[in-house]
Amino acid sequence: MKCEVIVVGGGIGGLTVAALLAARGVDVALFERQSQVGGCVAKFEHLGQSFDPTFGLFAGWEAGGVWDRIFAQLPVAPAKVTKLSPNFVVRLPNGKDVTVSSNREALQQSVANSFPD
Numbered sequence: 879m880k881c882e883v884i885v886v887g888g889g890i891g892g893l894t895v896a897a898l899l900a901a902r903g904v905d906v907a908l909f910e911r912q913s914q915v916g917g918c919v920a921k922f923e924h925l926g927q928s929f930d931p932t933f934g935l936f937a938g939w940e941a942g943g944v945w946d947r948i949f950a951q952l953p954v955a956p957a958k959v960t961k962l963s964p965n966f967v968v969r970l971p972n973g974k975d976v977t978v979s980s981n982r983e984a985l986q987q988s989v990a991n992s993f994p995d
Contacts, residue, residue, distance in 0.1 A: 881907040889917020893949060951975050 885896045888910030896908045914920055920928045938944035939959045949956040964979040970992065977988040 879907065881905045883907070884909065887917065888912070888915030890916070890919050897952055898948065 883899055885892045885899075885908045887985075888908055892908060893915060896906045897943045899906045908915075912920070919931065921928060923929070923937070932991060933983045939961075942944075945956055961980075963981075964977040964984070966978050968978060970976065974992045976992045977984070979985045979988065
């Protein structure tokens with residue numbers, strides 16, 4: 879197999895680089911050791927439950943953000959996104975929930991409520 883560039887790793891960074899190079903006409907091969915691509919943002923299963931930890935994709939979707947700039951260079955449309963409020967909830971081992979919000983004051987209050995000390 880002949881190609882101009884080999885990208886090692888099918889995480890979000892490797893996929894992005896491979897897509898941008900391919901869009902510029904570069905012959906790219908992508909190698910991933912896992913059975914699926916996505917790296918730390920790939921869906922995984924544990925104890926019979928399915929998790930979709932796409933935390934790394936929550937930021938950068940604003941107008942002019944990183945994803946706008948990347949998709950402007952690709953022959954595909956960006957995914958449709960909806961801003962969530964709160965962004966997500968983290969359940970601590972003690973059963974308390976920390977509500978994670980893009981509103982700094984709300985996030986600080988949530989953390990203070992969960993960790994009063």
